[in-house]
Amino acid sequence: MQADLDRALAAVNRVIVDKSEVVELAFSALLAGGHLLIEDLPGVGKTTLAQALSLILGGSWQRVQFTNDMLPADILGVSVFRRDDEQFEFRPGPVFANVVLADEINRATPRTQSALLEAMAEGQVTVDGQTHRLPQPFFVIATQNPLDMAGTYPLPDSQLDRFLLRTAIGYPAPAEERRLLIEPDRRQLLTELNAELDGARVMELIQRAASLHVAEPVIDYIQALIQATRAHAGLRAGLSPRAALALIRTARANALVRGQTFCLPENVKLIFPALAGHRLQPLPESGLSSTDVVEEIIDVTPVP
Amino acid sequence: MKQLPPFSAVAWTIAAFVISALPHLAAMPPWLAAGILGACAWRLAAARYRWGPPPRLLRIVLTGVALVFVLVAFGGLWGRRTATVLLCVMLGAKMMEMFAVRDLRLVASVSFFLIATQFLFSERLIYLVYLVSGSLVATIALTRIQTVHGGQWTARGGSELPAIRQAAVLLMLAAPVALTLFVLFPRLAQPLWGLPDQVMDGRTGLSEDMSPGSISNLFLDDSPAFRVEFDGPPPPPGERYWRGPVLWNFDGTTWTRPFFGDAPSRQFVAEGPRSLSYQVQLEPHERRWLFVLDYPVRGPDQALITVDHQMLNRHPVTTLTRYDVVSNPDFTDMPELSSGAQAVALRLPEDRNPRTRALAQELRERHPDDRALINAVLGWFREEAFYYTLSAAPLGRHGADEFLFDLRSGYCEYYASAFAILMRAAGIPTRIVTGYQGGFWQAASEYLLVRQSDAHAWTEVWLEGDGWTRVDPTAAVSPARIEQGSRSVIDGPRHLFDLNWVENLRNQYDRIQHLWNRWVLGFDHDRQRSFLRGLGLPDLTTDRIALLMLLVLGLVMAPLSYALLRQPRGRAASEVERAWQLMLRRLKRRGLTRQASETPLEFARRVRNARPQEGERIVELALMYCRIHYGEVQDDARPFIEQARAFRPARA
Numbered sequence: 040m041q042a043d044l045d046r047a048l049a050a051v052n053r054v055i056v057d058k059s060e061v062v063e064l065a066f067s068a069l070l071a072g073g074h075l076l077i078e079d080l081p082g083v084g085k086t087t088l089a090q091a092l093s094l095i096l097g098g099s100w101q102r103v104q105f106t107n108d109m110l111p112a113d114i115l116g117v118s119v120f121r122r123d124d125e126q127f128e129f130r131p132g133p134v135f136a137n138v139v140l141a142d143e144i145n146r147a148t149p150r151t152q153s154a155l156l157e158a159m160a161e162g163q164v165t166v167d168g169q170t171h172r173l174p175q176p177f178f179v180i181a182t183q184n185p186l187d188m189a190g191t192y193p194l195p196d197s198q199l200d201r202f203l204l205r206t207a208i209g210y211p212a213p214a215e216e217r218r219l220l221i222e223p224d225r226r227q228l229l230t231e232l233n234a235e236l237d238g239a240r241v242m243e244l245i246q247r248a249a250s251l252h253v254a255e256p257v258i259d260y261i262q263a264l265i266q267a268t269r270a271h272a273g274l275r276a277g278l279s280p281r282a283a284l285a286l287i288r289t290a291r292a293n294a295l296v297r298g299q300t301f302c303l304p305e306n307v308k309l310i311f312p313a314l315a316g317h318r319l320q321p322l323p324e325s326g327l328s329s330t331d332v333v334e335e336i337i338d339v340t341p342v343p
Numbered sequence: 344m345k346q347l348p349p350f351s352a353v354a355w356t357i358a359a360f361v362i363s364a365l366p367h368l369a370a371m372p373p374w375l376a377a378g379i380l381g382a383c384a385w386r387l388a389a390a391r392y393r394w395g396p397p398p399r400l401l402r403i404v405l406t407g408v409a410l411v412f413v414l415v416a417f418g419g420l421w422g423r424r425t426a427t428v429l430l431c432v433m434l435g436a437k438m439m440e441m442f443a444v445r446d447l448r449l450v451a452s453v454s455f456f457l458i459a460t461q462f463l464f465s466e467r468l469i470y471l472v473y474l475v476s477g478s479l480v481a482t483i484a485l486t487r488i489q490t491v492h493g494g495q496w497t498a499r500g501g502s503e504l505p506a507i508r509q510a511a512v513l514l515m516l517a518a519p520v521a522l523t524l525f526v527l528f529p530r531l532a533q534p535l536w537g538l539p540d541q542v543m544d545g546r547t548g549l550s551e552d553m554s555p556g557s558i559s560n561l562f563l564d565d566s567p568a569f570r571v572e573f574d575g576p577p578p579p580p581g582e583r584y585w586r587g588p589v590l591w592n593f594d595g596t597t598w599t600r601p602f603f604g605d606a607p608s609r610q611f612v613a614e615g616p617r618s619l620s621y622q623v624q625l626e627p628h629e630r631r632w633l634f635v636l637d638y639p640v641r642g643p644d645q646a647l648i649t650v651d652h653q654m655l656n657r658h659p660v661t662t663l664t665r666y667d668v669v670s671n672p673d674f675t676d677m678p679e680l681s682s683g684a685q686a687v688a689l690r691l692p693e694d695r696n697p698r699t700r701a702l703a704q705e706l707r708e709r710h711p712d713d714r715a716l717i718n719a720v721l722g723w724f725r726e727e728a729f730y731y732t733l734s735a736a737p738l739g740r741h742g743a744d745e746f747l748f749d750l751r752s753g754y755c756e757y758y759a760s761a762f763a764i765l766m767r768a769a770g771i772p773t774r775i776v777t778g779y780q781g782g783f784w785q786a787a788s789e790y791l792l793v794r795q796s797d798a799h800a801w802t803e804v805w806l807e808g809d810g811w812t813r814v815d816p817t818a819a820v821s822p823a824r825i826e827q828g829s830r831s832v833i834d835g836p837r838h839l840f841d842l843n844w845v846e847n848l849r850n851q852y853d854r855i856q857h858l859w860n861r862w863v864l865g866f867d868h869d870r871q872r873s874f875l876r877g878l879g880l881p882d883l884t885t886d887r888i889a890l891l892m893l894l895v896l897g898l899v900m901a902p903l904s905y906a907l908l909r910q911p912r913g914r915a916a917s918e919v920e921r922a923w924q925l926m927l928r929r930l931k932r933r934g935l936t937r938q939a940s941e942t943p944l945e946f947a948r949r950v951r952n953a954r955p956q957e958g959e960r961i962v963e964l965a966l967m968y969c970r971i972h973y974g975e976v977q978d979d980a981r982p983f984i985e986q987a988r989a990f991r992p993a994r995a
Contacts, residue, residue, distance in 0.1 A: 252974070252975030254972065254973040254974065254975070256972060256973060257973055300974070300975065301973055301974045301975050302973065303942065303944070303969060303973055304942040304973070305942050305944060305945065308942065337940060338940050339939075339940060340939075340940055341939035341940060342939070342940060342941060342942045342943075
């Protein structure tokens with residue numbers, strides 16, 4: 040089981056060059072049962088990462104390119120009336136897949152966005168009074184362009200909370216980028232990927248992650264970090280207990296991804312920026328970004 | 344600046360010290376005690392007003408002065424008393440530097456020892472109260488000090504009750520262990536301290552009869568015969584005649600006890616104004632005598648006072664025996680002498696010592712009065728060239744003749760015997776008393792030590808109106824013999840608890856006292872054996888008893904240990920933490936400081952980058968630490984603790 044996970048990780052890292060940390064976060068979000076938001080410029084490999092993940096997981100995958108004229112039904116699916124047997128038939132939308140890549144989610148209107156986000160939160164879709172369960176595992180990788188770009192609707196705060204982690208990808212290092220240029224096309228590499236995991240094994244890994252040991256000092260550390268966000272003068276509000284629960288869950292998943300049998304403060308430290316960054320709003324007068332605040336908190340909080 | 348210990352911990356520690364030092368303070372010169380209490384008061388004020396320790400030089404000087412005071416007070420006399428007083432004074436000096444956890448803990452711990460030392464001086468019941476209260480307060484102090492965590496005094500203020508309760512619980516938990524140790528600790532037939540060579544091992548004590556040389560044989564034996572503690576000032580050296588066998592019969596060479604020697608006295612000796620009360624701790628001498636001062640009013644229950652005022656134990660004394668005696672020196676013994684007793688007290692072998700008998704006749708004609716005759720003989724002893732010596736020649740058939748007219752030098756039994764023969768020949772009823780005379784007054788410890796070398800023989804003559812009257816011819820020859828070993832007598836009560844109300848209390852609790860004596864003080868080798876026999880156990884050897892003790896101790900402590908061990912790895916974890924902190928401190932000295940926000944592994948990897956030569960080792964240790972500190976399955980922490988303690992970073 041652990042070997043499968045290691046192989047899956049290695050395979051994805053072969054495709055996505057020099058971004059092992061992002062890959063690790065993606066796997067952590069997956070095994071914590073959450074969803075990932077990637078915020079970056081077009082062309083840094085978001086889609087490739089999503090495709091690689093879905094191939095590795097061996098399940099179905101769908102890609103939804105969000106546009107500003109998109110409607111909720113375009114994502115969730117529609118009921119159509121069939122003349123033959125005079126019945127409504129549900130045609131599932133692209134959200135019915137194990138891995139969904141929601142590209143440029145902030146190009147859609149808030150109404151459409153919330154349709155997806157509610158599906159993510161509930162794990163089910165309700166159309167015309169009928170409830171349809173989404174497949175398990177269900178993992179959404181959404182991408183978002185930086186907010187200052189034209190023609191975007193920023194995700195509202197309450198919806199951002201639906202994403203377990205938010206991360207950026209960034210440019211590769213020059214040497215790695217050179218490899219990217221020399222090596223065959225990524226798309227070709229993707230076709231070489233094998234499904235190292237399947238739905239059942241992912242569910243088992245999720246359960247295993249949830250029961251991983253977290254020692255008292257690590258819990259102390261998590262509490263200290265959460266408390267620091269609440270005491271910070273430059274923030275509008277601190278992290279909620281739900282965020283604290285998400286932190287410990289994701290730290291466990293990260294420990295599993297790294298092949299540990301217990302949780303270390305390192306796992307918490309790695310997860311915390313991705314988990315807290317999009318949940319915290321700095322006061323405008325502080326002049327700080329949420330990333331600055333998170334880094335500052337990590338720098339001053341002692342590790343027990 | 345180092346944090347000062349909280350007031351409560353200091354106050355309890357000082358209280359523990361003062362309580363445990365109380366009897367010792369009372370036994371030392373008042374100005375010395377005042378100095379110690381002053382130091383305690385200063386420390387208390389320092390805790391109250393947050394003063395720091397006095398300058399180092401001042402501390403050294405004050406300690407030196409205190410030492411000199413002790414030397415002056417006890418004149419360099421080294422004894423139990425001097426040692427305990429010195430301990431008290433040093434602890435008093437410690438008050439000046441009692442500012443760290445270590446020092447507080449030391450003072451509180453030594454307080455326990457101080458309590459124990461008091462039992463070298465007295466084992467009376469009152470000290471049980473002292474023992475319990477002192478131990479309780481010292482335990483409270485230790486509990487209070489223990490609220491220190493990781494070098495920091497925790498700000499645990501408020502009620503003292505939790506500490507008191509905790510200390511009481513600790514003492515109660517210790518009680519079964521103490522009881523087990525008391526009952527089952529193998530008792531030796533003799534106490535361990537102070538009394539070496541308990542068995543007679545070939546030596547002889549005072550014998551039952553007296554012949555020339557029988558007492559001087561003991562002169563070189565410096566082993567103790569008995570020790571005496573007086574309830575009041577001891578009698579002057581000239582009155583320290585410790586009565587042993589009284590000898591009436593003389594066969595020409597040897598003086599022996601008469602057939603009525605074991606008959607109980609029919610005279611009632613009343614207490615008088617000069618009555619003396621004292622306790623004797625008699626070393627085993629394998630005979631029945633309990634040595635007493637003239638004349639015993641009452642002794643222990645099992646003892647018999649004979650017609651000539653010897654005190655006899657029921658059985659030969661084979662273990663260290665304590666007994667209380669009251670003596671009245673002013674008693675008149677036998678104002679009327681029966682004709683039978685007179686006959687025995689005048690009997691002499693007809694065919695011996697003709698010159699002595701002739702001298703007696705001559706003296707009798709010159710001095711019709713008995714008293715004048717005795718004085719004349721004593722004066723003769725004093726003025727003629729009589730010598731008191733150990734190296735006396737053996738005497739022949741006419742021993743008294745040889746001694747009085749030729750040798751004129753000898754030990755006390757020569758003088759006593761010759762004097763008695765002379766008196767009897769002159770018609771004065773005379774008997775010989777053997778025993779001990781004098782003793783060494785241990786001023787520092789306040790007891791009289793009587794050695795075998797103090798063995799002595801003197802005479803008693805019967806005088807009309809005065810009854811039996813002690814006459815010591817040796818005193819006429821050598822007054823120094825009687826005065827030797829005398830020391831100045833310390834006035835005042837012996838110790839703090841030598842007070843009337845305590846005496847009353849003691850009488851009231853006489854029943855408890857009796858039990859205490861019987862079951863605690865008297866719980867010796869024999870009683871332990873009979874107790875075990877009472878439990879249905881066969882006679883056990885000492886090592887079997889020791890095994891039994893360990894077994895019972897194990898049983899007693901098993902539930903406790905189980906309860907303690909069940910507590911989650913508190914101690915082990917803290918030990919791991921200490922080892923890790925030690926390692927971090929050593930790295931810090933080499934300029935490698937772990938940032939608070941660094942995880943152990945982050946730090947170790949940073950060190951590895953900075954110092955590759957030992958970085959691997961540090962990462963390895965950090966991994967071990969993480970496994971214990973953050974892991975679920977508790978690995979054996981021992982290897983980590985040992986390796987982390989042994990780790991020494993190289994100089995950069």
